Amino acid sequence: MHRAPAAMLAKPMTDPDIVIRTPRDPNTLSNYHNFVTRHTSIDFDIDFGKKRLFGSVMLTLECLTEEDVRDVVLDCSFLDISVVEVEGKSVKFTVGDRLEPYGSPLTITLPSKVPKGKSVDVEIKVATTDKCTALQWMTPAQTSNKKHPYMFSQCQAIHARSVFPCQDTPDVKSTFSFALRSPLPVLASGLPTGASDYQPPKKDGESGTMKYTFEQKVPMTVYLFAVASGDLACASIGPRSTVWSGPEELVDCQRELDGEIEPFMKALESIVSPTYQWGQYNVLILPPSFPYGGMENPVWTYATPSIISGDKQNVDVIAHELSHSWSGNLVSAASWEHFWLNEGWTTYLERRIAAAIHGEAHRHFSAIIGWKALEESIKNYGVDHPYTKLIVDLKGQDPDDAFSSIPYEKGFHALYQFELLLGKEKWDSFIPHYFDTFKFKSVDSYDFKSCLLNFFEKDQECKKKLEAFDWDKLFYAPGYPVKPDFDQTMVKSCYELAQKWHARLSTPDSTVFQPSESDIKDWVSNQSVVFLEKLQSFATEFSSDNVELLGTTYGYNSTQNIEVLSRYLSIGLMAKATETYKPAAELLGKIGRMKFVRPMYRLLDKADRELAVKTFESNREFYHPICRQMVEKDLFGEEGKRE
Ligand SMILES: CC/C=C\C/C=C\C[C@@H](O)/C=C/C=C/C=C\[C@@H](O)CCCC(=O)O
Numbered sequence: 001m002h003r004a005p006a007a008m009l010a011k012p013m014t015d016p017d018i019v020i021r022t023p024r025d026p027n028t029l030s031n032y033h034n035f036v037t038r039h040t041s042i043d044f045d046i047d048f049g050k051k052r053l054f055g056s057v058m059l060t061l062e063c064l065t066e067e068d069v070r071d072v073v074l075d076c077s078f079l080d081i082s083v084v085e086v087e088g089k090s091v092k093f094t095v096g097d098r099l100e101p102y103g104s105p106l107t108i109t110l111p112s113k114v115p116k117g118k119s120v121d122v123e124i125k126v127a128t129t130d131k132c133t134a135l136q137w138m139t140p141a142q143t144s145n146k147k148h149p150y151m152f153s154q155c156q157a158i159h160a161r162s163v164f165p166c167q168d169t170p171d172v173k174s175t176f177s178f179a180l181r182s183p184l185p186v187l188a189s190g191l192p193t194g195a196s197d198y199q200p201p202k203k204d205g206e207s208g209t210m211k212y213t214f215e216q217k218v219p220m221t222v223y224l225f226a227v228a229s230g231d232l233a234c235a236s237i238g239p240r241s242t243v244w245s246g247p248e249e250l251v252d253c254q255r256e257l258d259g260e261i262e263p264f265m266k267a268l269e270s271i272v273s274p275t276y277q278w279g280q281y282n283v284l285i286l287p288p289s290f291p292y293g294g295m296e297n298p299v300w301t302y303a304t305p306s307i308i309s310g311d312k313q314n315v316d317v318i319a320h321e322l323s324h325s326w327s328g329n330l331v332s333a334a335s336w337e338h339f340w341l342n343e344g345w346t347t348y349l350e351r352r353i354a355a356a357i358h359g360e361a362h363r364h365f366s367a368i369i370g371w372k373a374l375e376e377s378i379k380n381y382g383v384d385h386p387y388t389k390l391i392v393d394l395k396g397q398d399p400d401d402a403f404s405s406i407p408y409e410k411g412f413h414a415l416y417q418f419e420l421l422l423g424k425e426k427w428d429s430f431i432p433h434y435f436d437t438f439k440f441k442s443v444d445s446y447d448f449k450s451c452l453l454n455f456f457e458k459d460q461e462c463k464k465k466l467e468a469f470d471w472d473k474l475f476y477a478p479g480y481p482v483k484p485d486f487d488q489t490m491v492k493s494c495y496e497l498a499q500k501w502h503a504r505l506s507t508p509d510s511t512v513f514q515p516s517e518s519d520i521k522d523w524v525s526n527q528s529v530v531f532l533e534k535l536q537s538f539a540t541e542f543s544s545d546n547v548e549l550l551g552t553t554y555g556y557n558s559t560q561n562i563e564v565l566s567r568y569l570s571i572g573l574m575a576k577a578t579e580t581y582k583p584a585a586e587l588l589g590k591i592g593r594m595k596f597v598r599p600m601y602r603l604l605d606k607a608d609r610e611l612a613v614k615t616f617e618s619n620r621e622f623y624h625p626i627c628r629q630m631v632e633k634d635l636f637g638e639e640g641k642r643e
């Protein structure tokens with residue numbers, strides 16, 4: 001195994017209309033500066049028996065060079081490739097040695113030079129393997145109703161290459177068509193165009209299959225390729241939205257999300273424009289092993305079931321994913337080094353939705369919760385770590401290792417500070433301009449900067465402010481951004497209650513404060529989140545009895561809201577309250593969302609390493625491959641070596 005060599009750093013681009021052909025993404029092995037994918041046509045069978053996808057992918061590749069370049073190099077990772085055809089004729093191909101963490105380059109030799117500006121169709125017969133990092137396959141026994149198998153994908157950041165050969169870079173966008181054959185309903189990241197061509201079972205005990213087709217006419221990056229298939233049912237949650245889940249979970253999912261989407265959509269359409277481009281906005285609630293809160297796959301956002309908390313308190317995840325329809329999906333960061341452009345903008349828009357619907361205090365409340373997440377991430381890496389910069393250097397690196405709250409929160413603050421610097425009205429006039437200028441394109445931080453400077457070129461006051469602005473500090477300084485003054489309306493009572501608890505812990509006479517259920521009676525669950533996070537700063541002062549009192553008094557030890565439960569259990573683990581070890585280990589067997597799983601393993605590891613390792617080993621198959629790999633690194637180090 002070799003590590004990838006450092007790639008050339010792309011030059012900043014100034015004119016957004018110039019088509020970029022300097023490769024600015026160091027995390028792809030493809031030669032996308034010579035050929036670029038214009039259309040991707042997927043034709044796969046979903047083979048639950050062998051836990052693989054097999055079939056073909058056809059890439060329509062446009063040649064971008066006058067030079068006599070005959071080799072098309074694609075990304076692929078752990079794929080079984082049998083045949084490659086160019087314009088219907090079989091051609092030579094080689095799969096190179098693996099370059100960790102980027103997989104193997106697939107080199108296809110074209111029979112003749114393709115003239116610049118002309119396209120060529122390359123069809124690859126391919127099957128996924130058991131090392132595929134994007135797909136999770138579940139047996140019927142692993143699903144909630146235990147009746148049917150289930151499979152789903154997660155391709156961000158660089159896992160699409162483990163599903164089919166492609167130019168696995170967000171700097172390339174193509175239209176897509178999907179034909180997916182399965183015995184069970186299928187969803188993909190395009191608009192559905194039909195289910196047809198029923199094939200009866202080949203043997204007894206097998207099910208018949210249907211071909212499900214989808215079209216994505218808006219050019220999209222390949223990390224947004226998504227597929228899921230299983231025992232799925234759906235219900236309406238708005239005029240252009242449905243929710244999909246297992247049949248038994250559907251009523252709860254509909255209750256949680258019904259009527260929520262359209263107000264978010266209206267708020268976004270008025271702030272951002274242009275209008276929503278993707279036709280429908282649907283939500284698929286996945287099994288609990290889904291590794292993220294939500295993934296913004298076009299047409300169907302994929303979401304963790306942990307947002308179905310029964311109190312509508314976690315629908316901000318949906319506001320976030322919907323916002324990605326503009327930031328990330330319509331205008332995409334050109335490489336993972338500029339990931340803040342996706343997540344910072346999305347976090348900013350998610351909070352603008354909160355302000356539009358619930359008032360400005362809610363936007364600040366969300367930003368306060370976000371600041372705590374930022375502190376945690378910076379603490380984890382160390383304040384000078386290069387991954388705490390807004391633009392990160394990912395040459396030779398695995399983007400999954402750089403993932404944290406930093407691009408979200410530092411990105412949010414980058415944009416919020418422009419709102420404060422330029423004034424809300426002027427900043428708001430820039431937002432639609434940015435999204436309209438770059439829709440259907442991929443951009444980097446330098447495009448953002450020049451777009452902002454050009455927009456205010458004729459406004460002397462703004463121009464002066466932007467010229468005096470320290471752009472290098474914004475882009476390259478590690479550590480914290482400047483902390484603005486947040487509105488404290490919603491957190492005041494949380495901090496006051498935390499202070500009372502601190503007094504209780506630090507005085508021998510615990511009668512100084514006697515907690516009661518009524519302390520939190522007017523709170524929304526996220527106020528408990530803020531309160532618990534405050535308590536975490538002195539969690540080691542808690543006795544086991546006080547941890548228990550905290551849990552029973554406020555119902556934190558039995559809540560369905562995982563945002564609250566996980567923070568409560570974290571206090572228990574930090575306080576080394578042994579009574580919380582078992583419930584923490586149990587939670588780790590019920591949820592695979594990395595936001596909860598990774599910090600909880602780190603804490604359990606510190607409190608009781610043996611239990612942490614045992615818990616991981618017994619749940620290894622439950623986790624999605626991405627989560628499995630990350631926890632493995634967290635517990636056993638880079639090479640996954642057991643200590
Ligand atoms: C500076 C960071 C550089 C690279 C990171 C790029 C990609 C990260 C990759 O690991 C994939 C991320 C996928 C995220 C999907 C959804 C998130 O918004 C969920 C956030 C956490 C949660 O709520 O569970």
Ligand SMILES: [Zn+2]
Binds near residue numbers: 320324342
């Ligand atoms: Zn996001």
